[in-house]
Amino acid sequence: MNGSNLxxxxxxxxxxxxxxxxxxxxxxxxxxxxxxxxxxxxxxxxSQLDRWFGDYFTKNxxxxxxxxxxxxxxxxxxxxxxxxxxxxxxxxVHAEIPGMHKDEIKVEYRDxxxxxxxxxxxxxxxxxxxFHRIERSYGSFQRTFEIxxxxxxxxxxxxxxxxxxxxxxxxxxxxxxxxxxxxxx
Amino acid sequence: MAEKNTQSIxxxxxxxxxxxxxxxxxxxxxxxxxxxSVTLYADLPGVDKEGxxxxxxxxxxxxxxxxxxxxxxxxxxxxxxxxxDRDYYRAFTIGEExxxxxxxxNLNNGVLKVVLPKSERVKPKKIVIKCG
Numbered sequence: 001m002n003g004s005n006l007x008x009x010x011x012x013x014x015x016x017x018x019x020x021x022x023x024x025x026x027x028x029x030x031x032x033x034x035x036x037x038x039x040x041x042x043x044x045x046x047s048q049l050d051r052w053f054g055d056y057f058t059k060n061x062x063x064x065x066x067x068x069x070x071x072x073x074x075x076x077x078x079x080x081x082x083x084x085x086x087x088x089x090x091x092x093v094h095a096e097i098p099g100m101h102k103d104e105i106k107v108e109y110r111d112x113x114x115x116x117x118x119x120x121x122x123x124x125x126x127x128x129x130x131f132h133r134i135e136r137s138y139g140s141f142q143r144t145f146e147i148x149x150x151x152x153x154x155x156x157x158x159x160x161x162x163x164x165x166x167x168x169x170x171x172x173x174x175x176x177x178x179x180x181x182x183x184x185x
Numbered sequence: 186m187a188e189k190n191t192q193s194i195x196x197x198x199x200x201x202x203x204x205x206x207x208x209x210x211x212x213x214x215x216x217x218x219x220x221x222s223v224t225l226y227a228d229l230p231g232v233d234k235e236g237x238x239x240x241x242x243x244x245x246x247x248x249x250x251x252x253x254x255x256x257x258x259x260x261x262x263x264x265x266x267x268x269x270d271r272d273y274y275r276a277f278t279i280g281e282e283x284x285x286x287x288x289x290x291n292l293n294n295g296v297l298k299v300v301l302p303k304s305e306r307v308k309p310k311k312i313v314i315k316c317g
Binding site for chain 1: 217
């Protein structure tokens with residue numbers, strides 16, 4: 001593999017059709033995040049890269065998604081991994097952030113965007129220890145998600161348990177998407 | 186402490202274990218050592234104390250974690266997922282120097298810590314030199 005090949009592929013991926021956002025889909029309160037994220041356009045690139053890198057990345061890799069340098073859902077691996085779902089008029093976000101203290105996780109909702117951030121410090125009690133393996137992730141992280149629909153921002157709840165952060169964002173039931181027609185004069 | 190090939194365990198042991206560790210995730214671990222012990226940290230987000238099984242059999246340390254069920258509400262709308270709904274499993278070979286009677290495990294905020302103390306006979310000893 002050489003650089004120009006990769007560059008061409010990336011250019012192709014960017015120019016590929018389907019990147020333009022689809023209009024008119026207004027019926028669902030929670031649109032599938034994947035649809036608006038261009039990662040699915042990169043599927044071809046993903047399979048190419050996996051083929052090129054082949055065993056190099058996957059052979060001795062104990063990571064969760066050892067089959068691919070990408071995660072199973074086709075997006076690049078991100079930290080923390082999240083699940084977003086809509087259940088009984090609530091948008092529920094789960095994020096896997098093991099080994100934190102609840103005070104170290106910052107959750108913020110502003111103008112329709114939910115942000116999770118924090119820093120996982122490398123803090124082993126005894127600094128003089130010799131390490132055989134360091135596979136766990138450390139450092140700062142931040143992820144932001146668009147939460148479609150009207151969220152009752154006063155009633156957002158977050159709970160950290162067993163290394164998983166759960167955020168519940170109640171959606172205002174009676175606020176339907178208002179479509180205002182404007183007459184052209 | 187070396188990684189154990191899970192396939193070989195599955196073949197040797199009973200079918201129940203083989204089916205249990207099929208299609209599991211391999212948790213990330215940190216392993217460090219000092220003069221008294223070897224300590225292992227494993228990221229097991231979503232696993233509670235009840236779902237955790239740390240097992241030592243002869244020279245094998247096996248970690249098995251079952252995810253706690255995330256809520257009972259049925260999904261009513263769309264969902265997007267990056268967290269695979271699978272259990273965790275990983276096995277290691279441990280050496281003779283580990284004192285098997287005093288292994289301690291502790292689960293906190295999705296991180297398992299296993300302390301494997303070294304037995305007295307392998308610890309470094311200071312030899313006093315007598316003059317005379």
